[in-house]
Every structure is written in structure tokens, then in C-alpha cells.
Amino acid sequence: MPLVSLRDVAKRYSSPQKGAAPIAAIDGVDLDIEAGDVFGIIGYSGAGKSTLVRLINALEPATSGSIVVDGTEVTTLSERGLRDLRLGIGMIFQQFNLFNSKSVRKNIAYPLEVAGRPRAEIRTRVDELLTFVGLADKADNYPDQLSGGQKQRVGIARALATSPRILLADEATSALDPETTQEVLALLKQVNRDLGVTIVVITHEMEVIQSLATKVAVMERGKVIEQGDVFEVFSDPQHAASKRFVSTVIKGVPSPAELSVLKERHVGRIVTLSFRDGDASQAGVFLTLAQAGVDFELVYGGINDIQGRAFGHLTLALRGDDQTIDGALTAVGSQATVTEVR
Amino acid sequence: MDALIDLLPKLGDATVETLYLVSFSLLFGGIAGLVVGTGLYVTRPGNLYSHPVLYGVLNVIVNIFRPIPFIIFLAAAQPLSRLVIGTGIGANAFIFIISLAATFGISRIVEQNLLTVSPGVIEASRAAGASRLRTLLSIVLPEALGPLILGYTFVFVVIVDMSAVAGFIGGGGLGAFAIQYGFRQFEPVVTWAAVIIIILLVQLIQFFGNWLARKILRR
Numbered sequence: 087m088p089l090v091s092l093r094d095v096a097k098r099y100s101s102p103q104k105g106a107a108p109i110a111a112i113d114g115v116d117l118d119i120e121a122g123d124v125f126g127i128i129g130y131s132g133a134g135k136s137t138l139v140r141l142i143n144a145l146e147p148a149t150s151g152s153i154v155v156d157g158t159e160v161t162t163l164s165e166r167g168l169r170d171l172r173l174g175i176g177m178i179f180q181q182f183n184l185f186n187s188k189s190v191r192k193n194i195a196y197p198l199e200v201a202g203r204p205r206a207e208i209r210t211r212v213d214e215l216l217t218f219v220g221l222a223d224k225a226d227n228y229p230d231q232l233s234g235g236q237k238q239r240v241g242i243a244r245a246l247a248t249s250p251r252i253l254l255a256d257e258a259t260s261a262l263d264p265e266t267t268q269e270v271l272a273l274l275k276q277v278n279r280d281l282g283v284t285i286v287v288i289t290h291e292m293e294v295i296q297s298l299a300t301k302v303a304v305m306e307r308g309k310v311i312e313q314g315d316v317f318e319v320f321s322d323p324q325h326a327a328s329k330r331f332v333s334t335v336i337k338g339v340p341s342p343a344e345l346s347v348l349k350e351r352h353v354g355r356i357v358t359l360s361f362r363d364g365d366a367s368q369a370g371v372f373l374t375l376a377q378a379g380v381d382f383e384l385v386y387g388g389i390n391d392i393q394g395r396a397f398g399h400l401t402l403a404l405r406g407d408d409q410t411i412d413g414a415l416t417a418v419g420s421q422a423t424v425t426e427v428r
Numbered sequence: 429m430d431a432l433i434d435l436l437p438k439l440g441d442a443t444v445e446t447l448y449l450v451s452f453s454l455l456f457g458g459i460a461g462l463v464v465g466t467g468l469y470v471t472r473p474g475n476l477y478s479h480p481v482l483y484g485v486l487n488v489i490v491n492i493f494r495p496i497p498f499i500i501f502l503a504a505a506q507p508l509s510r511l512v513i514g515t516g517i518g519a520n521a522f523i524f525i526i527s528l529a530a531t532f533g534i535s536r537i538v539e540q541n542l543l544t545v546s547p548g549v550i551e552a553s554r555a556a557g558a559s560r561l562r563t564l565l566s567i568v569l570p571e572a573l574g575p576l577i578l579g580y581t582f583v584f585v586v587i588v589d590m591s592a593v594a595g596f597i598g599g600g601g602l603g604a605f606a607i608q609y610g611f612r613q614f615e616p617v618v619t620w621a622a623v624i625i626i627i628l629l630v631q632l633i634q635f636f637g638n639w640l641a642r643k644i645l646r647r
Contacts, residue, residue: 143555145551145554145555165559168557169557169558169559170557171557172554172555172556172557173556173557175555176555177552177555177556179548179551179552181546181548183546183548183549183551183552184549184552185549185552185553185567185570185571186549186571187570187571187573187644188570196553196556196558196566197556197557200556200557200558200562201557244552244556247556248557254555
């Protein structure tokens with residue numbers, strides 16, 4: 087059974103204009119998140135990602151549909167039930183949302199105080215968490231004395247205080263510089279791997295999905311338009327929006343502008359060969375072309391690695407008579423996906 | 429100058445009266461303003477205890493009473509003072525009326541300072557499982573404490589001003605002293621003496637308020 091399961095979930099707001107139809111922030115979403123996943127949700131701003139993730143810990147009540155978290159139906163919980171639900175779900179934020187009036191130690195202790203844990207236990211647990219996020223020396227500092235990366239580490243420690251099974255990350259790295267982003271992503275990976283915490287990460291940055299997520303859902307206008315293994319979605323995106331996202335991180339397919347330059351520079355036919363791991367060896371393809379007597383030149387390309395699995399695109403300019411080329415491409419077709427560019 | 433020396437004991441009494449008037453007005457008005465201001469804040473649509481109707485009612489009440497010029501409010505509230513605390517004159521009646529007038533002003537200051545607390549921080553508290561009341565008491569109020577102290581320091585100055593106005597219609601204190609023995613007797617030195625004491629008082633509190641707020645904000 088999935089750890090988090092959404093069925094036909096909708097979230098509608100009444101329209102600011104009187105009489106107008108309500109605005110659907112979330113519109114009939116089905117989603118399953120398995121325990122142990124790092125589940126990425128990607129989409130442009132306004133796509134509904136933030137609302138979707140807040141349905142899971144009921145910060146936003148759903149208008150209709152069913153949301154089951156760890157066996158509990160969330161949509162019908164009482165205030166008391168919500169407390170217990172939320173103690174089992176940590177959350178980190180783009181703007182960190184630390185309590186500026188409290189020291190680092192008190193920030194991390196807060197969920198434990200809410201849970202009513204004894205003081206001695208809180209102290210030990212906070213020390214443990216400080217060590218885990220590498221901020222043992224900052225316990226008595228205040229948030230305004232920390233850098234962005236350190237603040238997010240405190241945020242992570244606070245979110246993990248009650249040993250939740252799920253961590254919701256709302257654009258957790260979007261306010262950080264690239265280097266700090268990598269540090270925080272590494273820490274999140276560690277949280278997933280070492281502590282077995284299921285992470286739901288929402289982002290508009292494909293890099294975050296690429297380096298962290300195992301599954302991904304693409305959102306557009308309140309709907310999940312595509313979901314699956316990160317490798318599948320990256321190597322073979324189906325929807326236009328998914329393709330745009332994928333193209334921001336996947337190098338190897340020439341953009342239209344780059345393509346027109348290539349067409350100018352190279353006479354003859356141009357094809358793009360797409361490889362996915364297991365499908366083919368590039369060596370085999372090159373051998374096939376050479377044996378057929380097709381003169382080829384590599385003009386564009388890139389190989390990507392997603393969680394240890396490789397895929398890539400190579401664009402070749404081919405010279406030779408059409409018949410020979412057609413024959414060779416048919417042979418190559420069994421080893422790679424061939425897209426004729428010209 | 430001689431006039432002032434003769435009046436020194438009276439000046440001392442007037443200072444004590446002003447302090448009495450101001451401190452109790454600040455205490456009662458401060459507490460009532462904190463309650464009403466917090467009420468405005470939490471019932472504001474979309475906030476912790478979102479209640480548009482209650483918010484609208486509170487909002488209208490505060491909007492009606494807050495802009496009334498204090499000297500008019502003072503006269504108008506006298507029957508109410510007689511009704512509530514049994515007298516319409518004397519220090520206690522003025523404490524009642526000043527507290528009441530200050531409540532409306534303070535409630536706006538409290539509301540505005542609480543509104544500076546980032547909604548994200550409140551969300552973080554709710555996401556950690558905290559109830560609305562706990563979020564209000566252990567997150568919202570402490571987060572706004574620095575600006576609240578500065579707000580109350582400002583209110584102190586306003587209440588000193590109110591107490592001087594009250595002095596004009598028989599409330600006693602430094603305001604009455606300055607009018608009665610300075611202005612009406614053509615003794616500017618006496619008036620200035622009262623002014624200097626008020627300036628010192630205000631500076632002292634302003635300094636203390638700034639220091640406290642800085643300590644709380646750690647900046």
C-alpha cells in the first residue's frame with residue numbers, strides 16, 4: 087500500500103468575482119507515493135504544486151476527493167487528529183520559516199514540545215539532530231546569525247525532530263545559491279537513505295529532480311499531466327510541458343536556433359539518434375553506419391546520467407546516396423530511435 | 429524663577445500625579461489594547477481564527493472611536509466613567525477615560541505589529557502540529573515582541589500627551605500645573621519647568637523602550 091495516496095482530489099477557491107465559477111487550484115489529482123520514494127513534483131509557478139503538497143499535511147483542506155496518509159484518511163480529521171498527523175510529517179520551506187525569536191536549539195525543540203515530550207528527551211534529541219545536520223556549534227545562535235544554507239539545515243532538523251516518516255520540501259533549495267543547493271540536496275539524500283524518510287519535493291528546478299528524485303509528477307494548471315520514474319520521464323517525456331522541463335537539463339537535443347545553424351553548416355541529411363540504456367551501444371551504431379558506407383559526422387549530442395542509468399542523443403550529419411543511408415538507418419533503428427531532422 | 433522655587437513642592441506632586449495617571453492608563457489601556465488588537469489580528473479573514481463578521485464589527489468599533497479628538501472624547505466619556513467607576517472627575521476617572529481612548533489606538537498598533545509576523549512562520553508552527561492558540565502564544569506574540577515594545581513606547585508618549593490634556597479639564601498632573609501656575613500666571617519659567625520634566629520622562633522611557641526592543645531583537 088502506498089504511504090501517501092490521493093484519489094480524485096480537488097481544491098477549489100471561490101472566485102473573487104461574484105457569480106463566477108470557483109477557481110480550481112487542484113483539479114482531479116490521483117497520486118501514489120510509496121514509502122522510501124523521493125517523489126518530485128515539478129511545474130511552473132501557479133501550477134498548483136504548493137497547494138498539492140499542503141493537502142498531504144492538511145494545511146490546506148481539500149474540497150473533494152480522498153487523501154490517505156499512512157493508512158489515515160486526512161480529509162475528515164479533527165483538530166486533535168491533525169496534530170498527530172502533522173507530528174508524523176515534517177515540512178521545510180523555501181524561505182526556511184524559522185522562528186526568529188527562538189535560538190536554533192529552541193527552533194528544533196518546538197515540534198517536540200508540541201508533541202509533549204519530556205524535557206530531558208528533547209535535549210538529547212535536539213543534540214542528535216544538531217550533529218546530524220552539522221550545526222552542533224550553532225545551538226545557541228539565532229536564525230539571523232546564520233547563512234541561508236545553515237538556516238535550511240535548521241529547518242531540516244526541525245522538520246525531522248519528531249522522527250516523521252514523511253518530509254515535505256516546498257521549493258527547499260530555490261532561495262539558495264548553487265553550491266549551497268548541492269549541500270542541502272546531499273543532506274536530503276542522506277535523510278532519505280539513512281533515515282528511510284519518504285520525501286516529497288516540489289520544485290520548478292529540474293536539477294533538483296534530476297539529482298534527488300526517484301519518481302516525478304509534472305503539474306500544469308492544477309492537474310498532474312505526467313508521472314513515473316524519473317528516468318522514464320526524463321528520457322522519454324510525453325507532454326509538451328514535460329519536454330520543456332526536461333530540455334532545461336537534458337543536453338543533446340539541438341534547440342530550433344541551433345538546428346538552423348547546423349542545417350546551414352552541413353549539407354546532406356541530418357538525423358538525431360536517441361539512446362536509452364540497454365537499447366544499444368553507440369559503437370554498434372557507428373559500426374553499422376561505417377559498414378554501410380555512409381560518411382557521417384557527429385555534429386551535436388550529449389549523454390545524461392539519471393541515477394546511474396544513461397541515455398543520450400546524438401545528431402549526425404550523413405553523406406552518401408539516399409538509398410544507402412535509408413538502408414543504414416533501418417539497420418540502426420533496431421539499436422536507437424532515429425529522428426530525421428532533414 | 430522665584431515663582432518656580434516656591435512651586436517646587438507642587439511640581440513634585442504634579443510629577444507624581446502624572447506618573448500615576450500615565451502608568452495606570454498604560455497598564456489598563458495596554459492590556460485592553462493588546463486583547464482587542466490580538467482579536468483584530470486573529471479574526472482577520474485568512475488568519476488563525478478567521479471570522480469576517482467578528483473582524484468587521486471590531487474594525488468598525490475601532491474606526492469609529494479612534495479618530496475622535498481626545499479632548500472631545502474626554503468630555504463625552506465622562507457620563508460613562510460615572511456609570512462604570514462611579515465618578516466622572518479625579519485621577520481615577522481620568523485613568524478610566526485615558527485607558528479607554530488608548531485601547532483603540534493601541535489595538536491598531538498591536539494589530540499592525542502582529543501583521544508583520546510572516547505567514548510562513550505561522551505555517552511552520554501549524555505544520556509542526558501546534559494548535560492555533562499555541563501558535564498565537566508561543567510563536568506570533570514572541571515574533572512580534574520587538575516591534576510591540578517599540579509600539580508601546582510610542583503609546584507611552586501619546587498617553588503622557590493625553591494626561592496633559594486631561595490636566596486642562598481638571599485631571600491634575602504636569603499639564604494642569606503648567607496651565608495653572610505657568611500659563612495663567614504669566615510665568616513661562618514655570619511652564620518650561622513642567623515641559624522639561626515631561627521631556628526627561630519621555631526621553632527616559634524612549635531610551636528604555638529602544639534598549640529593551642534592541643535586546644529582544646538582538647540587533
